[in-house]
Amino acid sequence: MHDPSRFAVALALTALALSGCAGHRARARPSLLVDGTRAPALxxxxxxxxxxxxxxxxxxxxxxxxxxxxxxxxxxxxxxxxVSSRTIVVERTGAFGASITFVSPHRRVVLGCDRTAQPSPSGVWCARSVGRLFDGRLHDGRVDILCVGPSGGRVGFAWVEPTRRARWIVVAQPSGAEVEEIAAGLPVRIATRDVDSAASSATFAVAEYDSAGSEVARYGLRARVAG
Known part of the structure; x- marks a missing residue:
């Protein structure tokens, strides 16, 4: 069931991280991604x-x-x-997590793996996801909360389907925002540290921007782990 209070928190986080207010501008941009490399220029x-x-x-x-x-x-x-070695993959490396996303032959399912900077006991990837496509679209973001960040807190991942006008997805985070470029016509795998382990859910505060830098959509997403 949708929780209005959690939705309000998600939108408040979005407003804080995406408004460009003076306090937000004063924060230092984290320079490193989870693989230790510097973040690309905004x-x-x-x-x-x-x-x-x-x-x-x-x-x-x-x-x-x-x-x-x-x-x-x-x-x-x-x-x-x-899937074959010719399969086209979208590889994302962010400040809070990394993922790869690709689709099966005939575009029946979307597939992917997630990780953080924290080594996983079971290997490099701490989670894998499979989402069924309906007429090429994903109806379920396939959230997972199995990954743990370097500080010990859970990191949630989910796919979102951007609107046609969007070029970038922006996800609010406690320390600012993470910007993901839309690529290859695939769902965008996003990350959040707003995880409720007891409810097996994660909350994402999302905004979408077009190629001119104008906001075209804003929404809160609270998704539960399928099971």
């Missing part, structure tokens, strides 16, 4: 988001060109879903 048209906004790095490439950990994720789905 596009000029999104400068109003302020210094607290962190740009994730996005790559679109065939599975064969992934590093060993990326190929291990794809390989884990190969037998069941028939």
């Amino acid at each position: 596009p000029e048209v999104l400068a109003s988001l302020g210094k607290g906004a962190v740009m994730s790095r996005v790559r679109v490439l065939p599975a064969a060109r992934l590093d060993p950990r990326g190929r291990a994720c794809v390989e884990g789905f190969r037998h069941e879903f028939g």
